[in-house]
Amino acid sequence: SASSQSVHRATTTAPVNIAVIKYWGKRDTTLNLPTNSSLSVTLSQRSLRTLTTASCSANYPAEDTLNLNGKPQEIQSSKRTLACLSNLRALRKSLEDADASLPKLSAMPLRIVSENNFPTAAGLASSAAGFAALVRAVADLYSLPQSPKELSRIARQGSGSACRSLMGGYVAWRTGELADGSDSLAEEVAPAAHWPEMRALVLVVSAEKKDVPSTEGMQTTVNTSELFAHRAKTVVPERMNAIEAAIRDRDFPKFAEITMRDSNTFHATCLDSWPPIFYMNDVSRAAVRLVHDINQAVGRTVAAYTFDAGPNAVIYYEEKDEELVAGTVKAILGADTTGWEGPFYEKLANVS
Numbered sequence: 379s380a381s382s383q384s385v386h387r388a389t390t391t392a393p394v395n396i397a398v399i400k401y402w403g404k405r406d407t408t409l410n411l412p413t414n415s416s417l418s419v420t421l422s423q424r425s426l427r428t429l430t431t432a433s434c435s436a437n438y439p440a441e442d443t444l445n446l447n448g449k450p451q452e453i454q455s456s457k458r459t460l461a462c463l464s465n466l467r468a469l470r471k472s473l474e475d476a477d478a479s480l481p482k483l484s485a486m487p488l489r490i491v492s493e494n495n496f497p498t499a500a501g502l503a504s505s506a507a508g509f510a511a512l513v514r515a516v517a518d519l520y521s522l523p524q525s526p527k528e529l530s531r532i533a534r535q536g537s538g539s540a541c542r543s544l545m546g547g548y549v550a551w552r553t554g555e556l557a558d559g560s561d562s563l564a565e566e567v568a569p570a571a572h573w574p575e576m577r578a579l580v581l582v583v584s585a586e587k588k589d590v591p592s593t594e595g596m597q598t599t600v601n602t603s604e605l606f607a608h609r610a611k612t613v614v615p616e617r618m619n620a621i622e623a624a625i626r627d628r629d630f631p632k633f634a635e636i637t638m639r640d641s642n643t644f645h646a647t648c649l650d651s652w653p654p655i656f657y658m659n660d661v662s663r664a665a666v667r668l669v670h671d672i673n674q675a676v677g678r679t680v681a682a683y684t685f686d687a688g689p690n691a692v693i694y695y696e697e698k699d700e701e702l703v704a705g706t707v708k709a710i711l712g713a714d715t716t717g718w719e720g721p722f723y724e725k726l727a728n729v730s
C-alpha cells in the first residue's frame with residue numbers, strides 16, 4: 379500500500395525542568411520508581427530544549443535507531459529507551475487492532491533524531507528534556523490519544539525526571555504506592571500563567587560531563603547514607619505540602635526558602651554517601667553565598683539558588699527583581715577571576 383512505502387514523521391520539542399524539591403533515590407531501579415515525590419518548574423523552550431524528530435517506514439533497515447546531537451546511540455543496550463519504545467508501540471498496536479484502516483506503524487522500524495541546544499549530561503536536565511521529547515515525538519507519530527499525565531508513566535521509565543517535562547508550569551511527580559508504577563505520575567500543580575513573574579537564571583559554570591552520573595549516584599546514596607531515609611520519609615513530604623501552598627499563594631520568600639533548603643539537603647545526602655559524592659564546587663558555593671548576601675542586603679528574600687547533579691546554578695527570582703538579582707549575579711560572578719573555569723554563560727528563562 380502507499381502508506382507502507384512512505385515515511386511517517388513527527389517533530390516536537392520538550393523543555394528542561396529544574397526541580398525545587400529534588401528527586402534522588404529509587405525504590406525500583408527498573409521502573410524508575412522514586413523514594414520521594416518531587417516538584418519542578420518547567421523552563422521556557424526559548425532557552426533550553428530538546429528538538430526531536432521521530433519517523434518510521436517499512437523501508438527502513440530492521441532495527442530502530444536513535445541519533446543524539448549527531449551521534450548514533452546504542453539503543454539495543456539501553457533498557458530504558460527500549461522500554462519507552464515498546465510501551466509506545468503497544469499503545470499504537472492497540473489502536474491498529476481496533477481500527478483496521480490505520481497504517482500499521484507499530485510494525486515499522488523507528489528512526490529518532492534528537493538535538494539539545496545546551497550541553498548534554500552536564501547536570502542541566504538533558505535526560506529529562508531528551509526522554510520527554512522522545513516520548514512526545516513517538517506519541518505524536520503514532521497519533522496516541524493519551525494525556526501528558528498518562529505519557530509521563532512512559533517517560534519516567536526513560537529517566538525519572540523526564541516525566542516532569544511533559545507539562546508546563548509547576549509540576550509534581552508523585553511517588554505513587556503501587557509496585558507496578560502505574561500511579562507514579564507527573565501532574566501539573568499550577569500552569570505557568572498562575573505565576574508568570576517567575577524567572578530562572580541558569581548559570582553554567584562547567585559544561586563538562588559530571589563526575590558521577592545521577593543514576594549511579596542516587597543508588598550509592600540510597601545504599602549508604604543515613605541522612606537519606608530521613609530526607610525521603612520526613613523532610614520531603616512536609617516540603618511538598620509547604621511548597622505547593624507557596625506556589626498557590628505566590629509567596630516567593632516561602633518558595634525560595636524551601637527551594638534553597640531542599641537543594642542543600644539533597645547535596646548533604648550526597649556528602650553523607652559513602653564514598654561521598656560532590657556535585658557542587660567552589661564556584662557553586664560562591665553563588666550560594668552571593669544569593670544569601672543579596673537577600674540580606676535587600677532585607678527580603680528576592681532570590682533562590684538550586685543545584686542538581688552538577689556544579690551549575692539555577693537562580694529563581696521574580697521579574698520585578700530582575701536588575702537586583704540577575705544584574706548583581708552576572709556582574710559579580712561573571713567578573714569573578716578566582717573560581718571560574720568557564721565557559722560561563724547564562725540564560726534567562728521564563729516559566730512556560
Ligand code: 2P0
Pocket residue numbers: 396397399400401402410416505506536537538539540592593685686687
Ligand atoms: C531532579 N535530579 O529532581 C534531580 C535533582 C538530579 C538532582 O532527576 O536515573 O537523570 O534517569 O531516573 O532523572 C537526575 O536524575 O535519573 C535528577 P534517572 P535522572 O531533577
